[in-house]
Amino acid sequence: MADPKTIGRYQILRPIGQGGMGTVYLAEDPLLKRRVAIKVVRVTGNARHQAMLRFRREAEISAQLNHPNLVTIYDVGVEEDLGPFLTMEYVEGKSLGKHIKEKSLDTEASAKVLIQAMRALRAAHRSAIVHRDVKPDNILLSEEGRAKLMDFGIARTMGHMSLNPEQDPDAPLLDDPSQGGYAQTLALRLTVTGDFLGSPAYAPPEVLRGSEGTPASDRYSFAATAFELLTGQLPHPGSGLTQIIIHILQEPVALPPDMPPRLGAVFQRALSIDPDDRYPTLPEFMEELIDALPGPVHMRARLFAFMGQDEDASSVSTARFRIPAELAAGAPMDSGSHPTDSRSRQSQPVKISLAEDPVETYLASRKTTTGQSRPEGTDWVAILKWAALVFLLLQLFWWLLPALSKAQIKP
CATH class of the missing domain: 3.30.200.20 (Phosphorylase Kinase; domain 1)
Structure with a gap:
């Protein structure tokens, strides 16, 4: 047409x-x-x-x-x-799926996209909405670097996960599934046009088995998206739908040989078969992911600072920030390596300043040795000092006045 x-x-x-x-x-x-x-x-x-x-x-x-x-x-x-x-x-830009194919994003840019997508998905979960189709093609990246999560076409509110079959836009294709095998497990996720509701490559095992999906399912799909974005490959590879589903249901995550052990451990937990074994929240996953990323410590510090900003991406004066292991251990700031031992897990959250507040800076500079800030009103101590000085000068003047008078009278 x-x-x-x-x-x-x-x-x-x-x-x-x-x-x-x-x-x-x-x-x-x-x-x-x-x-x-x-x-x-x-x-x-x-x-x-x-x-x-x-x-x-x-x-x-x-x-x-x-x-x-x-x-x-x-x-x-x-x-x-x-x-x-x-x-x-209308978002002027490309989908994350296209960026993955073009390999156009470095590690830091990829992590910033994930942080923004995490904020969007958290906003949906806070409103009791399960997306059910988180994948790279449903994340747009504008030319200004703003990530946008889209396509809530198969999303469900957690309070209305079961609809009337006559009004359900996700009604199964197979009234009497006779194909057996793994095709039967997809019956509840197929439309009358044969489309899989969601993307098998990013779907968690419980969804492939017929579950309607939960926030934990979205977190799995988000982790699978992060895996592909950072590695360029799927966590469960396969040449076809059946092979992908078998791998998801029966095989562990296919980690690249060159993946750092800590990063691999993060993805193994995030992509666990049992939803209870996964990270309980998206921020916890992102914190562990950022802390395990290979690269300079400055990069991870910037990412933690970016993650600590407001969800509307505006800067804030302070943020909770976990110090990278290299800084906690006193490593040089220009270190490009990232240790894989347990020291990085000992970092503690502290407060750092992302943007200096001139008022706070001024007040801090006026701190006394006792730790108390000086009053911002009239400086009475200085006034008293000047008053005492004037009083002494007047006393001296009146004491010298008789002598001066006699000197002027004397012929």
Whole structure:
């Protein structure tokens, strides 16, 4: 089909993404004078109805979230000739998946992207929303370096994990699964179009076995995304869907031979088969991950400082910061190595200053030897000193005045 000129009230500029199910267009909103991205799913029949339900759910869930690292949803509707469409914030940049293929991000830039994506996913979890499809292609990176988590199309609120089957946009494809084997374990995650709800390469074992997913499942997918971003390969490789699923369900994480032992231990825990064995929170995973990254100590110090900033990415005056092991052990600041022994786990959280406050600096400079700050009002001590000096001068003047008078009278 030819690309449309308009979708709803939006003027189509050009296609910016193409998939088997539909197209993403760059468009302009003539009312608000801003550019938007419009996702269109070109399907018919029951699949069209399910796509519309999923779009509505994505819009409803996204409306509950307001975070600078989340893509904002503006509108949802149906175009008669095209089908359901979703209008969202346009992010000028590339997906994290493309950056991984191009190998365009270094270790520090990759970690900063992960920190921002972590903030977005935490915001969803705090609102009792499970994303269920965290992967590199669902993280956009703007040209300014801002990471944006997107696509809540299969997300669920933790209070509504079970819907009416007639209204469930994620209804199974197989009413009577007879294929057996691992295809049967995917029955609850397949739509009527045969699409896997989520990405098998990043899905945790419990989801592949039929679980609807939990925040622990999202944390697994986030760790799998981090693994691929930092290593360039999947934690569970395979040439096809079945091989990937078998590896996830039966094999341990495939660590690269050159991966530092501490970093490998972090990923082994984050990608544990049992959800209870994984890191209980995303910040704990990121702290351990950053502390285990190879590279100069300055890099990890900058990453911890970046992680300590406000979630809207604005700087703050102080932050909780774990000193890298090299600094705690007194290693030189220009050290490029990273020890793999247990010393790095002995670092303790301390407060550091990320931005000097001129008021605080001034007050600190006025501290007395007793530890008390001098009053900021009138300096009465100085006034008393000057008053005493004036008094002594006056006394001296009155004492000398008779002698001066006699000297002036004398012929």
